[in-house]
Amino acid sequence: MGAVPQLKRYLDKMKGQPLSDNWDDIEHLHGSNLEGLGYPTQKPEALLERILKSSSEEGETVLDPFCGCGTSIAVAQRLNRKWIGIDITHLAIGLIKSRLRDAFGEAVKETYKVIGEPTALPDAEELAKEDPYQFQWWALGLVGARRAEQRKGSDQGIDGRLYFHDEGEGGSTKQIILSVKSGHVNVAQVRDLRGFIEREKAEIGVLITLEDATKPMRTEAAAAGFYKSLYGQDKYPKLQILTVAELLGGKSIAYPQHSHNVTFKRAPRAETPQAEQLTLAPSDETAKPRKPRKHS
Template sequence: MAENLLYYGDNLDILREHIKDESVDLIYLDPPFKSEQDYNVLFEEQNGTRSKAQIKAFEDSWRWDQESAMAYQEVVEGGGEVSRAMQAFKIMVGQSDMLAYLSMMAPRLLELKRVLKSTGSIYLHCDPTASHYLKLLMDAVFGGNIVNEIIWHYRKWPSGKYAFQRNHDVILFYARSRSQERTFNQLFMERAPSTLKRFGTSKIVSGYDEEGRRLPSRTEEEDSEGVRMDDVWDIGRVPPIKQFFPTQKPEALLERIIKASSNEGDVVLDPFCGCGTTVVVAQRLKRRWIGIDITHLAINLIKYRLQDAFGPEIVKEFEVIGEPVDLSGAKALAEEDPYQFQFWALGMVGARPVEEKKGADKGIDGRIYCHDEKNGKTKQIIIQVKSGNISSAQIRDLRGVLDRVQ
């Protein structure tokens, strides 16, 4: 089995069935925030500009139903602090959509604790929608072993007139245990301009005399590494023109987390892998990695990003688990989820799914763009995915679609 693993499937099932106890050094997760929005994958045109074509990746909405009630009951019956926390949430918010969301998160956090090494750390990315509940839940799971509440500060276009502009996310940094052996590599920031002007890059030494009076600051010849990094991080967001997901996080953010809480050769896990920023950065920093996502759309995107960043040879360094590898697997996927089968099939031939809209494009599931060297024009190959027997009528219909788009 390859050192790096990309799983297709429900992360709860993958964690329970495939990831061993205390086998992971660092976990970063950016789960759905319960924003009640749909999020789309964004595509580029051949010339590098952002396409209007989008396709829905996931719905960030949660409803209290029989499935969430069963998940809640499973956690409560497990006992312990997490059980008590979930019962308290039910008293506070009732059988609500928020309780459904927390019932989804609780068993996953318990599994993430199980797979994390005693020296490991977990970073949970959240926003104000549910961060206050998630912090209480993390306290229950990790025994209050919070290390930092990191503020990721960014700038964006102003919106709204009746509140302060919201320009930050919260990242909850917890340790698996209180062990002093927890992996942590101190990072440093540049000094403030006023400090640089006064002391340059020399090491600053200060202290007190025997009577407790503060001594004037002085410098030593040795250069300072800078100021120890604090818990407010100013890192710009990914510009919309460069996004694959609207929720995509910048590589600089993941680079900081991975450098601080892991070493080369360590295993980094992202159970909500999305567009693959975590695994791309982990690969660049020479960490082993495990990524999990529940859509073939995301799996195909991650494979594309890895090959785009590291070249086609990168496919030898990771294994995709959960995709069909034979005809019976393809049939099983088509029966289980026709849309995921469609995304998988399009990914097999390097095609881009079409946007979800009606009209002239009805009957087109994907496109491949290619360059005609003779006339210098960009041409497209039209793809329609079928999971069963194909009739002559369907071929005639596709021919009609081709005539309309030419």
């Protein structure tokens, strides 16, 4: 008697189970996850990758009209899709720009266009008049800083923070604290910032102003002295005043050039940078921003 014929099945040749609508094999992000950017509703890239791969082909366009910290945008870029991202807050737009830079390198900014951000002083003045918070987030984004957590007491007077490493990757983290003023400015604000620098043991304090700084403000700032870089023996003004006009003109915070800005957790570097022309387009509403609605 011969053996009973059997059918050999090769798992890698089988179609497998179709996906159900309950995807419990992708872990949600938690605190220690490297992808985490601190955005409250951030989704894992693996989730967006599955959605984009199952619903689009390379070269097609992905639209995310509520793109938050830009998970769909970063994944679309990596998977060679074109993309349009829309978000009502300058906080999100700033975060997406940092995320793309960290994942694809500086050159990525040449491949997309941001619509709705102030590009000249009158736009910035308009934004400040309509929504001082949006103005603040946008101004912090100009220098690559993040918004200071608004905890009671401890962060009072500080609007943003920027962290850098001054002794190579392994060195201790140094801090720049920032205060953004969209209204009238005076010397008392510079004195306050001097106090905050001491209180926070920050290396540098920066006052970003829409108005020009007065002479007494500049004198008070100069009196704060210098931060001396341990690495290169260079020195940087401990209290710097930068006007929005100066920032729009290309001026930036003076801090050690060999240092690393480690303000945002770096988004993991993606493997396939793409050089195609893409668009990051906040809705026209962003040009006339409204107060952000509460995130879902």
